[in-house]
Amino acid sequence: MSNPHPQPHPHSHPHPAEDAPRTPNTPPGRHTWTLLVLLCLAQFMLVLDVTVVNVALPSMAADLGLGRTALTWVVTAYALCFGGLMLLGGRLADVFGARRTLLTGLALFTAASLLTGLAPNAAALIAGRTAQGVGAALLSPAALAILTTTFEGPARHRALGVWAAIGGAGSAIGVLLGGLLTDGPGWEWIFYVNVPIGAALLLALPALVAARTPRPARLDVPGALLVTAGTGALIYGLVAAGDSGWSDARTLLPVAAAVVVYGAFVAVERAHRSPLIDLRILRRRPVVAGAYLMLVATALLISLFFLGSVYLQEVRGFSALRTGVLFLPVAVATGLGAHLGGHFVGRAGARPTAAVGLALAALGTGALTTVGADGDAWVSVAPGLSFAALGLGSVFVAATTTALGFITHEEAGIASGLVNTFHEVGGSVGVAVVSTVAAPGIAHGSTASFGNAFTVCAVAAAASASAVFVIVPRGTPRMTGGPHVH
Known part of the structure; x- marks a missing residue:
């Protein structure tokens, strides 16, 4: 699920005269608006690939023995990979040019989509998904860099508004499209559909985006690899707990390794001349609070999509299409929550908005803790999921405005990059945890295990609602630089 208010990458500030297809201060014409449409279409593919997969999971499992x-x-x-390498992707756009980075990421994502659809087993499928994530990490910040240097003034705000709307639209369409494709030609087509779109974009974009001469700069590749490896080790340990238990060496060793790798990441960032992230930003309470809210909100929302999709198809016997239709109001509720959250943040502040949003999420997921194998899912499941999504939509806005509304303009870039990373990684961690708790239910269709997983979500949401009053600063945030979009 994409953040309804995604952020830009801190390093993605290419020179307008070099990366934009027009000179500064030139009003946008037909070609620049065409460029916006194509960039938004590319971003739409990336957003779609989060939710479209959830609905197809049971069909993948049945065909490939997953x-x-x-x-x-x-x-x-x-x-x-999308979140862990996004900071590096933005930096590469600075060093090698947004055009080159964009086309490289798009080509990788397109090829990976084809290979993922052709995957004959679990290893090939996961490798393809990994390559898709790497391509997305290159494509997204480079596309935003081109967009922000192509448009200026009111036109830029309109363009960023269109870009931001891609998040909500992608999540809503993803659940329905996933069901349609899975029940129709097959789950492989949720990946194949990216191939003709990606190929068309690769042919059209070079003519609209100007190239520029690369400029020398240091790349913090070790930092990017360490933070991604550390998170990967953490997720591996959390997933292993579902089979081996929380005290088993297969769980504890990867988690311990993650701690060590994170420590090495901190050491590298302190020593590097051009670090992936300036660790001094972590001293800023609003940034840490915003990152925390984004982590929690994304972890909860993606977990609900994962749990709900598997539960409805494996326990309740829903088809993929029927599951996608049931999730459509959930996705719409997320967008509505974000819209309402924007109004409440401006009037009451981020703290009460986040607290109320997380409380709603706790109530919604709490209603799902007694799910069974019978009854009308539109009465017993859909309302709880939608209620929780409504609350979490407002938390996304509170996270963004907290991280960017209490800091200086000069800090906005690095803060938004950090929040973006927590947004993508939060989904990975959340799914790993609930998958472990619901392990017996996923393997054998036990409704009690799904209830336990929803209980974990409800407790996490309630605890975070209480923590908001300690973590999030008081007052009404003031955005430092207009819309921030990744």
Whole structure:
């Protein structure tokens, strides 16, 4: 599920005269608006690939013989690489040019989509999803860099508004499209559909985006690899707990390794001349609070999509299409929550908005803790999921405005990049945790295990609602630089 208010990458500030297809201060014409449409279409593919997969998971499992662990990695591998390498992707756009980085990421994502659809087994499927995530990490910040340097003034705000709307539209369409394709030509087509679109974009974009001469700069590749490897080790340990238990060495060793790798990441960032992230930003309470809210909100929302999709199809016997239709109001509720959250943040502040949003999420998921194998899912499941999504939509807005509304303009870029990373990684961690708790239910159709997983979500939401009053600053945020979109 994409953040309704995604952020830009801190390093993605290419020179307008070099990366934009027009000179500064030139009013946007037909070609620049065409460019906006194409860039938004590329971003739409990336957003779509989060939710479209959830509905197809049971069909993938049946065709390829996937177990719970493999299903979990199908979801988490994409978000992990997308989030873990996004900061590096933005930096590459600075160094090698947004055009070159954009086309490289688009080509990789398109090829990976084809290979993922052709995957004959779990290893190939997860490898394809990993490659898709790497391509997305290159494509998204580079596309935003081109967009922000192509448009200026009111036109830029309109363009960023269109870009931001892609998040909500992609999540809503993803659940329905996933059901249509899975029940129709097959789950493979949720990946194949990216291929003709990606190929067309590769042919059209070079003519609309000007190239520029690369400029020398240092790349913090070790930092990017360390933070991604650390998160990967953490997720591996969390997933392993579902099979081996929380005290088993297969769980504890990867988690311990993650701690060590994160420590090495901190050391590298302190020593590097051009670090992936300036660790001094972590001293800023609003940034840490915003990142925390984004982590929690994304973890809860993606977990609900994962749990709900598997539960409805494996326990209740829903088809993929029927599941997608049931999730459509859930996706719409997320967008509505974000819209309402924007109004409440401006009037009451981020703290009460986040607290109320998380409280709603706790109530919604709490209503799902007694799910069974019978009854009308539109009465017993859809309202709880939609209620929780409505609350979480407002938390996304509170997270964004907290991280960017209490800091200086000069800090906005690095803060937004950090929040973006927590957004993508949060989904991976959330799915890993609930997959472990619901392991017996995923393997054997036990409704009690799904109830336990929803209980974990409800407790996490309630605890975070209480923590908001300690973590999130008081007052009404003031956005430092207009809309921020990733």
